[in-house]
Amino acid sequence: MxxxxxxxxxxxxxxxxxxxxxxxxxxxxxxxxxxxxxxxxxxxxxxxxxxxxxxxxxxxxxxxxxxxxxxxxxxxNSRAGYAIGVDLGVNYIRGVLTDLEGAVIHEYELPLKTHDVDKVQQQLFTCIEKLQATIPESPYGLVGIGIGVPGLVDETGTILFAPNLAWKQVPLQTIVEDRFGVPVIIDNEANAGAQGEQRFGAGRGIANQIYVSVGIGIGTGIILNKELYKGASGFSGELGHLSIEVNGKPCRCGNQGCWELYASEKALLEQAEAIGFTELDTLIEAAKEGNERVLALFHSIGEYLGAGIANIVNVFNPDLVIIGNRMSRAETWLSPAVRDTVARRSLGQHHKRLSIRFAELNDQSAVRGAAYYAISRFFIKIKSGEPYNM
The missing domain is CATH 1.10.10.10 (Winged helix-like DNA-binding domain superfamily/Winged helix DNA-binding domain)
Structure with missing residues (x-):
């Protein structure tokens, strides 16, 4: 035997x-x-x-x-099955259906105007169902769902704390698995973004890289020696909550003076209200038209973004920093201030070999990385010789 x-x-x-x-x-x-x-x-x-x-x-x-x-x-046979990736943002839900090589087949996005857990859950289900309905006939069908979320996630897929959603102890993995009957992987959105850029975008083939997700908040995904670094408890990467102002603004995390209060999309929009703008897209259009007040605002946000990145560079000495999520749309107006500030504030030897890029996948880094999680789980099961099921 x-x-x-x-x-x-x-x-x-x-x-x-x-x-x-x-x-x-x-x-x-x-x-x-x-x-x-x-x-x-x-x-x-x-x-x-x-x-x-x-x-x-x-x-x-x-x-x-x-x-x-x-x-x-x-x-x-990349079309033997399909995966769904979801980026659950603070003000949007973005989903993609991919084949087993990660190529995008369909996309779906909807705005998120509430943070009520039950209402967000229903919108999340809608996104997944819309994508699921587009799956072609295939031997394995939907092999899994990956979801990136803006918060701390434990090994059971429970969102322990998502300050910008005001969520605590939400067992999202269990909720989604019960609804759809396929394996579900939940991770921090910035970790998913780092995986997306490493597998499909600007980080391919680079050993040490930091992905900076700049949306309503700021998160970071840390890849060292080509592996995602998650820390002793699995919660690394919350660098958006670095203190950069000792007596700064209060943050929803309970701290004050956090980096994301000064360098995020939310910080941009709070300052833009004074000049009559309330949305990132309209600010970008104004920048294209040469609006000097908007250009100055992007420059200021870029300086704060660069200051935080300089701290990251001095700590981790990475080969590459990738700036992603929604604010990557403003690369043209953020980039000069970011690069100049990092050059001035980071140590010379650390900066010498550093490359700074904006996400090649634009604002799809996290959703592509989330789909990769589901694909990876499928391959692990297949290679182990086990029947593919929950």
Missing amino acids: QKTGDLALVKQINTAIVLEAVLKNAPLSRAQISERTGLNKATVSSLVQDLIHSDLVIDIGPGQSSGGRKPFLLLF
Whole structure:
């Protein structure tokens, strides 16, 4: 009996190796998989057939011959299933449906004008249902849902504290799983954004990077040595609550003088009211038209943003800082002040190799990262040899 168990484990491991080779290097022939993995050709052929039967790999026919018979090439079947990613913001809910390689198939967004838990929950369900209704027929259907939220999340997917939503102890993972019957992964929105940019955006291939999510609040996702750093209790990245003014404004977190009170979209809009603006989009339009008061406002916010980033640079010495979320739309007017302030305030050796970029995915970093969480969970289950279910 022990030998049978060992053989099953070996097959499971080898199947995962073959699938990983196809995921990373397709199109590949069976012979090329054998060369890359070190598995013999007969084993590869058998495992590939299993993956084809599982609808995870497709044979796309003969490729170019290098002498002798033409090899039959294999691709990962990215449309075998679909994932939903959701960015639950303070003033919006944004969702995407992606295939199993993270490519966006459909998008849906709606404004969020209430923070009442029950009402937000219904709007969240609406977003997910709209996307779910667009899923094409596929072997695995909806494989999971990932959700990024602006707050502290524990390992059970409970939102412990989201100050800008005024939420405490909301068991969001359980609520959504009960409704949709698929695995749900909940994480802080900035962590999801960091994952989105690392996998699909400006952070690809960069070992040490900090994603700064600038929306109504500010959060950060920290990637060190290509891994998301979550801290001892899983709550790292709340750098929007760095104190930058000793006797500053009171914050909903209970502190005062927090960075996000001076450098966020909310800070921008609070100051913009005095000159007759109430929305980010209208401010951007005014900046395009050369409105000097709006340009000065963006410059001021950019300086505060740069001051906080300089602190991050001095602490973490990253290769890259990525500025994302809704305020990335204002890159043209924020960037000069941010870059100048970081250059002046960060230590010379820390700044020497630093790159500052605005999110390549614009304001979709978190929603793409959330979908990636669901895809990643699917692959973990598939590679473990377990039936894919909750």
